[in-house]
Amino acid sequence: MAEKKMINIRLLVDKEKNKVVFAESDKDFVEILFSFLTLPIGTVVRLANNETNLGIDALYKSVEALDMQCLQTEACKKMLLRPRSEADHKNKSLALNYLGSADLLDYYICPKWTCTxxxxxxxxxxxSATCLCGQKMNRRFVLGKNITDDNRLNGTYIVNGSGKFMISDDLEVTRLSTDTTFQILSRFGIKDGSALEEIKVSVGxxxxxxxxxxSMLSKKPMTDVFLMKQKGIHAKTIKTEKADKKIKSESDNKPVNLNLLIQKSQNKVIYAVVEADFVDFLLSFLTFPLGSVVELLGEFSQGSICNLYESIEKLSNIKPEIMRSTDNLLRPKIACQHGCKNQLLPIEEEKKAVTMCESCFYAGLGGNCIHGFYLRKAYLCLINPKVLAAVKETGGRFMKESIVFMVTDELIVEPFSQISSISFLNKQCVPFNDLEERSVSVGKQEVSAHSYYTLIC
Structure with a gap:
């Protein structure tokens, strides 16, 4: 269970428009907002109860429904539905642990100490992993907090947290300035202060x-949550403006083959029959941190998450003494061993090796454990859960290579069968004489960019 703790903030509200003008808070609330950028897409969907109204909702539900026989290992499904973040330990130290699930920080070792x-x-x-010695790795340990590299696993996102911050309705964060009241109100287009009211709210x-x-979909999330009490947006109200930014792929240029079933009259894809490598590519989006998604796309036009991203850039440039290293917010990495062989977009994977304390089974990156014991210098390597053998190499597949899949235009993924495809066509009420099959061969970079936009828009 998440901690039952509240953070108090102050809102300046335009009563006539029933709109939040801006909020004032200390660093605790701002750090929570910044932490959104460290969350993997799969975590965002899970925390939103599959109600983001983005294409990834269907993808997430598809993983939930997939039979274990389709996946390389049992761990693959867990990794996609509950992906870890390189910032898990930092987020655990936030003033409000909205993520809950302390078990996400757990790791396991072989019960035989000399083997470990x-x-x-x-x-x-x-x-469930098996060590190279043949024993189950069922001895639990956690990464300790008292480690030398607190900038990576502990501490905070904001160094100088003694001042106040101002957060606009669309989540633009600035340090509270010395501007006059008139200047601030003019910035927000307020001409008559008589309609303004202060409201104190508790955030849990x-x-x-x-x-x-x-934040994923609204341009006024503060108003929606604290005044309108809205929790979702109907899909029909979303306006999508796709960016023209080109996404470079560092993978080879080997084409991906897709067999498409097209509705001719609408020039619409009904579904595609694809191999496992393409499904791996789609599912890998669930492990991508939101900050890296925003960085690559360059625009997330239907929401306010871009404003958080740009606020961090501005704060680090204008007031560098305020922010710690911003790489884990603006360019967060995929969690260690969460990447896959067919990951086409240039998002770096975290490399993690830890040292252990023999006495208490806490681990860190060096120095002493939380009880003061010295951490051994022998490094432990994280095994790849996508491979049955206990190997250290990264990559691997989520899906079994021998299985063929059907991917609908709504990004519903399931194993392909003739009966299922016919049943799906009947539900779509598309006349068979309006259907056409096409085989296309598309370069990986083009597939990356197109699928990327489809997933988030």
């Missing part, structure tokens, strides 16, 4: 999760 510390030096994200886990959901 000397022979194989492995640890796992999942209790429910409000934070609502803000996360609304």
């Amino acid at each position: 510390s000397e022979t194989h030096c492995l640890y796992s994200m999942f209790e 886990t429910v409000e934070v999760l609502d803000l996360l959901k609304r």
